[in-house]
Amino acid sequence: RQLAERLQRVQEAGAALARSLDAQAVVRELARQAARLVPHDGLVVAHPDVEGGVVRTALRQLHGLQRPRADQPLGAGPIAEVARTGTTVRVDDYDPARSPLAAADDVVMEGGPARSVLAVPMRVGTQLVGVLAVHAVAPRAFGEEHGELLRTLAAQAGTALANARLFAESEAERRQGEALVAVARAVSGSLRLGEVLRLVLRHTVGLLHAEGACVALRRDGWLHVVAGVGSAELLAGVHLPLEGSLPGRATLDGASVVRNDVARDPRAFGALEGVVEVAQTVVVPLRAAEGPIGAICVVNRAPDFDAHDARVLERLAEHVTVAIVNARLFEEVEASTREWQVSFDAIAAGMVVLDEDGRVLRANARAAELLGAAGARALAGASLDARLAGQDDPQRHGHAPVTSVVHVDDEPPDAEARARRASAVVRHALRRGAPQRALVRAAG
Secondary structure: OHHHHHHHHHHHHHHHHHOOOOHHHHHHHHHHHHHHHOOOOEEEEEEEEOOOOEEEEEEEEEOOEEOOOOOEEOOOOHHHHHHHHOOOEEEOOOOOOOOHHHHOOOOOHHHOOOOEEEEEEEEEOOEEEEEEEEEEOOOOOOOHHHHHHHHHHHHHHHHHHHHHHHHHHHHHHHHHHHHHHHHHHHHHHOOOHHHHHHHHHHHHHHHHOOOEEEEEEEEOOEEEEEEEEEOOHHHOOOEEEOOOOHHHHHHHHOOOEEEOOHHHOOOEOEOOOOOOOOOOEEEEEEEEOOEEEEEEEEEOOOOOOOHHHHHHHHHHHHHHHHHHHHHHHHHHHHHHHHHHHHHHHHOOOOOEEEOOOOEEEEEOHHHHHHOOOOOHHHHOOOEHHHHHHOOOOOOOOOOOOHHHHEEEOOOOOOHHHHHHHHHHHHHHHHHHOOOOOOOEEEOO
16 A cells, blocks of 8 residues: 555656756656655755756755755765666765765755755766755655655656757857848848847847847957947947957857857957946857958857857848948949939930830930920829920920920921931831930930
8 A cells, every 4th residue: 555655656756857948847846746755854956967067956955944055066975876877876874074075075964954865866877867855854765665655756756857958059049040030031131230229139139048148340450349239238339359359269260269268368259348347259250251250259148158049149140231232232222313313304405215115214414405395203104205295294394395306417497207207216226235326316
């Protein structure tokens, strides 16, 4: 009967752990179920990093109350032993004078006194997910039965934590994908560089959970910060040196830079003391066809930045580069258009641009004057044939119809014949796609 009850409790514990895909909720439920299965005075759920040599505590309880614990070095206590060997550790007399594991304690610490410790691994296959440890004031408080129950519970918790992490990663990927789609839509839908950059930077801050972000463009040996959001907004307008600054180094080398100790290098962001305090940063170069044109930076976050953050920022940097290149091309086209418009309107002869049907797309001021229109815009969409014959606008301005004041050589002087001749020249040019010339002279 007792065995059946224990199995029932273990089954209920597994079902409870599987109900959530939130890692913190799983850890809290693990502590609750451990208290039901194995009586204890204190509990620790830890995530040891053997390669990094550090132990991060996810949850610590003393007599049912949470007691936070900062990260600590991976030593030689029970948690470290479980992490290195992957086996259960049980110490029946947790006396530092008698047990090397107790002497290197990483379970009880200031939460004592404790005379018994039981620690088991949480694994998924061969991968260590964490360590679950309990301790009690009484010596020999834990037996083989408790070890089996805690191992079973830890295995269930390991699976639940792995599922929660996979779900969190998939959600992060989904949010990242949505942000990239929004950025791509903004880049393709607007040529206003300032608006696009601010939108991209807001998404960047949200994705990387940073305090601020900025974009700097290369100009004459300097990096000019053209946009910033969050804590980096004050950097807008600042010029950073290419030589000596982190954004400059990323731009010149064409490689991403991740630094979590910026405070040790006062030249990392130029002479910005008192303007913006930068403790951590990720800087990614903006690469165009002609080479790096600047850099995008994110600054300051509670956990350190890592290589994954740099990869996310590199994907966003591609969209920023496209936005900058498109905006620059648009500015060049706009400047060329303005120059063409000024030159076209300044030509002393009357000039019109026609579509394939012979209708006016654009005309200069002299053409409007000769054709008797109120202005160049009044000719838009008008038939040049009709204008030449004086048939499309009874309320003409200025000059009489052109065909009444010019003579085409070898043509009778009547208006109808001259209109037919002028129309034939226009139609022939449109049909052949080549310039056509007719000799005309003004009457008188």
